[in-house]
Structure formats: structure tokens, C-alpha cells
Amino acid sequence: MPQWILGDRFETTYPHKGSIKALWETKWKFCASKSIYPFHDGAFEDFEPIFEKLIAENINDAFSDAYTNAFLPIASSLESQAAEALNYGHPDKAAELYRRASVVLRISRFPYVSPNSRPENSIKRVAFDRQKDVYLKAASLWNPIIKEEIIPHKHAAGKDGAQIPIYIRLPDEASHGPVPVVLIMTGLDGYRPDNSQRTHEIINRGWATVIVEIPGTADSPADPADPESPDRLWSSVLDYMAQRPEFDMTRVAVWGLSAGGFYAIRAACTHRDRLVGSMAHGPGSHHFLNPDWLRKVNDHEYPFTITDSWAEKYGYDSTEEFIQNAQKKFSLVETGVVDQPNCRLLLLNGVDDGVVPIEDCLVLFNHGGPKEGRFFEGMVHMGYPNSLPVSYKWLEEVLSPNKTEVKN
Structure with a gap:
């Protein structure tokens, strides 16, 4: 077995492993507050209530439908606000809201979307297709x-x-x-x-x-x-x-x-x-x-x-x-x-x-x-x-x- 440069950490279980609560509190809350990977382009206020819900309902499997579904209402709200802003002649505000919705959808379809997935059998594919749609709405502005x-x-x-x-x-x-x-x-x-x-x-x-x-x-x-x-x-x-x-x-x-x-x-x-x-x-x-x-x-x-x-x-x-x-x-x-x-x-x-x-x-x-x-x-x-x-x-x-x- 190689002697990894990573050293003792190779055998270590990192502290964010094991639960959404641990991930949020030890790693992702900070990332969301600073809008850094994987929350780049996002807004902290969009994510805090989502992760409070995931933690309260003990939803820990990111590959589950329950995980992805927890994000979708806020994504939909942001999309609606963006469409309203655009309708009232505020394209910059609309672009910001569409961009934020895209980031919410990004985290909802984390960590992987397979090319073999289809909307009828994969909620992550549904979320990814929505992400592409709202992102291009933002990018068109x-x-x-x-x-x-x-x-x-x-x-x-x-x-x-x-x-x-x-x-x-x-x-x-x-x-x-x-x-x-x-x-x-x-x-x-x-x-x-x-x-x-x-x-x-x-x-x-x-x-x-x-x-x-x-x-x-x-x-x-x-x-x-x-x-x-x-x-x-x-x-x-x-x-x-x-x-x-x-x-x-x-x-x-x-x-x-x-x-x-x-x-x-x-x-x-x-x-x-x-x-x-x-x-x-x-x-x-x-x-x-x-x-x-x-x-x-x-x-x-x-x-x-x-x-x-x-x-x-x-x-x-x-x-x-x-x-x-x-x-x-x-x-x-x-x-x-x-x-x-x-x-x-x-x-x-x-x-x-x-x-x-x-x-x-x-x-x-x-x-x-x-x-x-x-x-x-x-x-x-x-x-x-x-x-x-x-x-x-x-x-x-x-x-x-x-x-x-x-x-x-």
C-alpha cells in the first residue's frame, strides 16, 4: 500500500461525514455564508431554511428524493420573483433571482447527474433540467x-x-x-x-x-x-x-x-x-x-x-x-x-x-x-x-x- 502524502488523514473520517447536520454545521454553512464552492453565486438566506428543514426531518441521504424535494419550493419561489421582476421592467433584479434559483437547484441535484438519467425516473435529472432553464434565463440578461x-x-x-x-x-x-x-x-x-x-x-x-x-x-x-x-x-x-x-x-x-x-x-x-x-x-x-x-x-x-x-x-x-x-x-x-x-x-x-x-x-x-x-x-x-x-x-x-x- 502506498505511503500517501496525505499522511494520517488518509485513515481519518472527516468531521462533516455522517449527517446533513454535521455537513452543514462543520462545512457547508460557512461555504454558503461566503458564497464559495459549491454555493458560488448563491445567497445564504436561500439555503439556511432548507438545511434547517433537512436537519429537523433527519434527511441525510443526498441521493434520496426527499433531499432534492426539500430545495424545490425555494427554487420555485425565486423563479416566480424573477419572472415578476422582469415583468415590471427590472432585468438586473430578475437576473440575480434567476441566478440564485439556479444555485439552489444545483445543490438540490448534488452530487451527481448521470447522462443515463431521465426525468421520469430521476428527480435529480428534473432538478438539473430546471437549473439549466433558469440559468440560461439569467445569462440571457x-x-x-x-x-x-x-x-x-x-x-x-x-x-x-x-x-x-x-x-x-x-x-x-x-x-x-x-x-x-x-x-x-x-x-x-x-x-x-x-x-x-x-x-x-x-x-x-x-x-x-x-x-x-x-x-x-x-x-x-x-x-x-x-x-x-x-x-x-x-x-x-x-x-x-x-x-x-x-x-x-x-x-x-x-x-x-x-x-x-x-x-x-x-x-x-x-x-x-x-x-x-x-x-x-x-x-x-x-x-x-x-x-x-x-x-x-x-x-x-x-x-x-x-x-x-x-x-x-x-x-x-x-x-x-x-x-x-x-x-x-x-x-x-x-x-x-x-x-x-x-x-x-x-x-x-x-x-x-x-x-x-x-x-x-x-x-x-x-x-x-x-x-x-x-x-x-x-x-x-x-x-x-x-x-x-x-x-x-x-x-x-x-x-x-x-x-x-x-x-x-
């Missing part, structure tokens, strides 16, 4: 707006679906000529409607953004059980982007978030000739699929259990089958993907990550081309908040090296 495009998956093969839903946001500069692009690869629980602040920062730098969900999550058409399906997915997305005159295809960078970081690493190798850089933020690569890690990760910092969601995300019918077999099939080290050359690749994470071990970044320095890394002592998964200024600074160097620095 912003300047510039976010638009959804449904594009052809022209490289689809095997069990891949035929269409790829993406979000696009273009800066004003795109009306005068092609601009750099950040291709955001989303995570296990964060999907297209969950990246507002990133798109604000990107747009403010004069770049466009394209947001795509990773295989095995949300609306992704990529076959989750096929290790090569992401390569086909990104080829189709990049081919579509190349047809758009607003995008400067000589300056495309990837930003992979959490589980999306795995795909950012892979794309840095498989699509190295089409990218100027790739940023893997909180990524797994190899060790996170080690059976020893997987048997303890549910006790660590993730709000709920994670292995069942990971198993379905990677196309397994059983969690035990995933634990026993996924590393050999999907590891970027085992499969030799990272022994290829790569484009510029930045690895970012907290050293004390209990979701994916920091070893998954470190091992990559022994494979393929040179890598860049920034790891934050004492920080957990993603290295927030310290990692964000580093993220934008690196993107500025890659995409706009001669432009005056933009403040974060």
Missing part, C-alpha cells in the same frame, strides 16, 4: 450573454451520442475579429451552468469561453466506458470551434476542473497540436483509481460518498468492479497516454487533497514532456482560493502574453 449551442458529434463512434450541448460566451472584442478561447472541461458535480464567475473573468480579459461536460456526467454524449471517447469528443468540439470566425484557433487553452482535470491532462497529449496550453486543476491521473485510495476516499473531504458516482461516471455497473478494474483501464499512466509529448500543461492542486491525491500531479513529472506545477501547502482539493490568481495569471501568459495585466 447579462452583457455579454451566454448561449447554448447543440453541435454535431461528427467523430462519434460506438456508443457515443450524436450531439454535444455546449455553452458559449463571447466578449465584445469578438465582433472585431477572432479572439483567444478557454475551453472549460467541467467536473463530476459542476456542469455547464456552474461557471459564471470563470466566464466573467475570461470575458473581462477579452477571451471567449466554451463549456463542455466530461464523459459520464450530465448531458455528455461520450461513452463513459470507452477510455478513448473523450478524444473523439474534443475533436468534434474543436472542429466546430474552427468553423466559428469569432475564435482564434491558434490560441485555444483548456481548463479542466476537478474530474475535468483528468481530461485536461489527456487532451494536452492527444490534442497537443491544437492547444497552446492546458490547465489541469485538481486532477486525478493514476493513483486516485488505486483500490486502496478508493476504499478510504468516502471518508475524506468530499461532502458525500463519491465512489458510487465515480463508478457510474466511468461506465461500471457496480462500484466494486470499478474499484478493482478502473486503474488498469483508465489510468493515464497505465495506458501510456502521458508518455506522449504534451503542449504546455499546468498542474494545480492543494497538497492536502483528500479527493484525488497530490501524487497524481507529481507522478506526471516522470512521464512525457515537461510539465508546470503549483501546489498549495495546507490546502485541500483544488487549492482554493490561492489557486485562482495563479490560474488567471498562467492563462494570461499563454493566451495574451503582450497584453496589460488584468486584475483578478
Whole structure:
């Protein structure tokens, strides 16, 4: 068994585990009060009564219908208030209320929505579909707006679906000529409607953004059980982007978030000739699929259990089958993907990550081309908040090296 850098915490059950009350009081109440992950863009007053209800009714299973149902009345109230504000000529207020409703729906459908789910048999799918609807209502009132495009998956093969839903946001500069692009690869629980602040920062730098969900999550058409399906997915997305005159295809960078970081690493190798850089933020690569890690990760910092969601995300019918077999099939080290050359690749994470071990970044320095890394002592998964200024600074160097620095 590896001697994990996480040390004694590897064997520790984190204090928020075991109940919604513990999660709220030791972890999420603070996050909600500060509007930080996973409550970014949200309002504390929307969530406090919901969690008081969950605690009072002893609803502890986030995968249950009862959990999701507890959020829906407040989401509906916010939607109604937004529609009324819009009707009375207050678009800014309407946008704020729609955005808040979207965040309530985000937490209601946590921690995972499967592409195989359908509204008739999954309340989390219902909540996610509502989230997308109200989010786009909010985003349609912003300047510039976010638009959804449904594009052809022209490289689809095997069990891949035929269409790829993406979000696009273009800066004003795109009306005068092609601009750099950040291709955001989303995570296990964060999907297209969950990246507002990133798109604000990107747009403010004069770049466009394209947001795509990773295989095995949300609306992704990529076959989750096929290790090569992401390569086909990104080829189709990049081919579509190349047809758009607003995008400067000589300056495309990837930003992979959490589980999306795995795909950012892979794309840095498989699509190295089409990218100027790739940023893997909180990524797994190899060790996170080690059976020893997987048997303890549910006790660590993730709000709920994670292995069942990971198993379905990677196309397994059983969690035990995933634990026993996924590393050999999907590891970027085992499969030799990272022994290829790569484009510029930045690895970012907290050293004390209990979701994916920091070893998954470190091992990559022994494979393929040179890598860049920034790891934050004492920080957990993603290295927030310290990692964000580093993220934008690196993107500025890659995409706009001669432009005056933009403040974060």
C-alpha cells in the first residue's frame, strides 16, 4: 500500500461525514455564508431554511428524493420573483433571482447527474433540467450573454451520442475579429451552468469561453466506458470551434476542473497540436483509481460518498468492479497516454487533497514532456482560493502574453 502524502488523514473520517447536520454545521454553512464552492453565486438566506428543514426531518441521504424535494419550493419561489421582476421592467433584479434559483437547484441535484438519467425516473435529472432553464434565463440578461449551442458529434463512434450541448460566451472584442478561447472541461458535480464567475473573468480579459461536460456526467454524449471517447469528443468540439470566425484557433487553452482535470491532462497529449496550453486543476491521473485510495476516499473531504458516482461516471455497473478494474483501464499512466509529448500543461492542486491525491500531479513529472506545477501547502482539493490568481495569471501568459495585466 502506498505511503500517501496525505499522511494520517488518509485513515481519518472527516468531521462533516455522517449527517446533513454535521455537513452543514462543520462545512457547508460557512461555504454558503461566503458564497464559495459549491454555493458560488448563491445567497445564504436561500439555503439556511432548507438545511434547517433537512436537519429537523433527519434527511441525510443526498441521493434520496426527499433531499432534492426539500430545495424545490425555494427554487420555485425565486423563479416566480424573477419572472415578476422582469415583468415590471427590472432585468438586473430578475437576473440575480434567476441566478440564485439556479444555485439552489444545483445543490438540490448534488452530487451527481448521470447522462443515463431521465426525468421520469430521476428527480435529480428534473432538478438539473430546471437549473439549466433558469440559468440560461439569467445569462440571457447579462452583457455579454451566454448561449447554448447543440453541435454535431461528427467523430462519434460506438456508443457515443450524436450531439454535444455546449455553452458559449463571447466578449465584445469578438465582433472585431477572432479572439483567444478557454475551453472549460467541467467536473463530476459542476456542469455547464456552474461557471459564471470563470466566464466573467475570461470575458473581462477579452477571451471567449466554451463549456463542455466530461464523459459520464450530465448531458455528455461520450461513452463513459470507452477510455478513448473523450478524444473523439474534443475533436468534434474543436472542429466546430474552427468553423466559428469569432475564435482564434491558434490560441485555444483548456481548463479542466476537478474530474475535468483528468481530461485536461489527456487532451494536452492527444490534442497537443491544437492547444497552446492546458490547465489541469485538481486532477486525478493514476493513483486516485488505486483500490486502496478508493476504499478510504468516502471518508475524506468530499461532502458525500463519491465512489458510487465515480463508478457510474466511468461506465461500471457496480462500484466494486470499478474499484478493482478502473486503474488498469483508465489510468493515464497505465495506458501510456502521458508518455506522449504534451503542449504546455499546468498542474494545480492543494497538497492536502483528500479527493484525488497530490501524487497524481507529481507522478506526471516522470512521464512525457515537461510539465508546470503549483501546489498549495495546507490546502485541500483544488487549492482554493490561492489557486485562482495563479490560474488567471498562467492563462494570461499563454493566451495574451503582450497584453496589460488584468486584475483578478
